[in-house]
Amino acid sequence: MARGWGGYNKVKSASSDFETKFKPGSEGSVVSLLEEEPFAAFSRHWVDLQDGKRAFICPASLEADDDDEEELACPLCDVGDCPNAPRAYINVAVLRPGERPEHAVWEFGASISEQLQMIDKSIGRRTPLTDIYILASSKGSGLNTKYHLEPLYPEDLDEFDVDELTEKQRHSFELYDEELYEIPSYSELDKIADEIA
Numbered sequence: 001m002a003r004g005w006g007g008y009n010k011v012k013s014a015s016s017d018f019e020t021k022f023k024p025g026s027e028g029s030v031v032s033l034l035e036e037e038p039f040a041a042f043s044r045h046w047v048d049l050q051d052g053k054r055a056f057i058c059p060a061s062l063e064a065d066d067d068d069e070e071e072l073a074c075p076l077c078d079v080g081d082c083p084n085a086p087r088a089y090i091n092v093a094v095l096r097p098g099e100r101p102e103h104a105v106w107e108f109g110a111s112i113s114e115q116l117q118m119i120d121k122s123i124g125r126r127t128p129l130t131d132i133y134i135l136a137s138s139k140g141s142g143l144n145t146k147y148h149l150e151p152l153y154p155e156d157l158d159e160f161d162v163d164e165l166t167e168k169q170r171h172s173f174e175l176y177d178e179e180l181y182e183i184p185s186y187s188e189l190d191k192i193a194d195e196i197a
């Protein structure tokens, strides 16, 4: 994440509306991870304001800078508002039969995170996660949605009628980074905290 409060003012704002989001369908989707680990992870506060519900990234949920281990302060946590469970964000290429690979951001919570780590543990020691493919499927809807991930090797892709991602395709994507998400300034959160306290 952007480091320190100074960096927070520099994050790009409007960009978060434009990224393509990947959601595994019930029929199963094949993706290639474009990086070994999520580029961002954080929790959000959902706050009822006069003009409706608004989400704010919780600064206390951001990974602290290596040089500055101190946890970042969050005025909303300080007034007792609980952020939601952390979500992680990773760059993927979605592979569909007869289509070009599509660059997208996959946002996920604990269940997918655990499954990815299991896959990484079982095969990642020998093969980087970026060299295999993931078959992701969902079951159910809303809060009852369950996700299932399965590792696929290049030789398994025929079964799904998709081609391996070429090195050229892989490098043609401009990966999103933490600047995709707007991190509110301390003073903005402080004002909101006053409003809801």
Ligand SMILES: [Zn+2]
Pocket: 045, 058, 059, 060, 061, 074, 075, 076, 077, 078, 083
């Ligand atoms: Zn917070």
